[in-house]
Amino acid sequence: MPSPDGLPPLRDVIEAHGLAPKKSLGQNFLLDLNLTGRIARQALPLGEATVVEVGPGPGGLTRALLAEGAKKVVAIEKDPRCIAALEEIAAHYPGRLEIISADALTVDLSELAKGGTVKIVANLPYNVGTQLLLDWLTAEEWPPAWESLTLMFQKEVAQRIVAAPGSNHYGRLSVLAGWRARAAILFDVSPAAFTPPPKVTSSIVQLVPREAPMPAALPKLETVTAAAFGQRRKMLRQSLKALGGEALLTRVGIDPQRRAETLSVDEFVRLANAS
Known part of the structure; x- marks a missing residue:
């Protein structure tokens, strides 16, 4: 049928x-x-x-x-x-x-x-x-x-x-x-x-x-997120050590003791743009 x-x-x-x-x-x-x-x-x-x-x-x-x-x-x-x-x-x-x-x-x-x-x-x-x-x-x-x-x-x-x-x-x-x-x-x-x-x-x-997402350099955003979530149980100052670690985080106003899963999308974009 x-x-x-x-x-x-x-x-x-x-x-x-x-x-x-x-x-x-x-x-x-x-x-x-x-x-x-x-x-x-x-x-x-x-x-x-x-x-x-x-x-x-x-x-x-x-x-x-x-x-x-x-x-x-x-x-x-x-x-x-x-x-x-x-x-x-x-x-x-x-x-x-x-x-x-x-x-x-x-x-x-x-x-x-x-x-x-x-x-x-x-x-x-x-x-x-x-x-x-x-x-x-x-x-x-x-x-x-x-x-x-x-x-x-x-x-x-x-x-x-x-x-x-x-x-x-x-x-x-x-x-x-x-x-x-x-x-x-x-x-x-x-x-x-x-x-x-x-x-x-x-x-x-x-x-x-989104018509106008926050500007970001895509390769840097991918690098930052890969590093942060690659060691998601560690504090960001450690997981992002190769990218600037504590100095990078302090420069954008993010507590170096935070972990990746606590950061907002906007905070990841700020990190990417500063790295």
């Missing part, structure tokens, strides 16, 4: 195209179209947007984005086995789905953004999700090419992205995300929603860029 969008059920698509998920590609397919529709609606409105989706697999979320009215979806898929299934969706939605057969880590997002609003919505492959987020957060030009990121991560990673100072999850990723974006966890997704079920719960995170 066809699905509400008139296309075959995803299980039939997977069987027809031999799309057994590959662990090496971090693939966990979402087959529940109610759930993919819920994810797509978090990025509304989509009527004037080009939506970039990374790792669409058999196209469950792709179909939801198109059904929710996305003007155009650009699906970036590394696995050549999935292209034929995506082409069937493209035929069902003429002129609205562009398929790029490539590794998303090599795709220039600014090229896709030419001529309008871009929103990134994706069930990211677990093995490259964090790196892709870091790439998008550390773009040289800011404001970035994207208007919003609505992304699925392992819950533990999601908690690190949104963590506030003082939290056990607060770390380098929290600082970089908090520096350039406002981030929130929207809802969790049970392992049972996937094929195959992962061993962990996942979460949908949405990030919206």
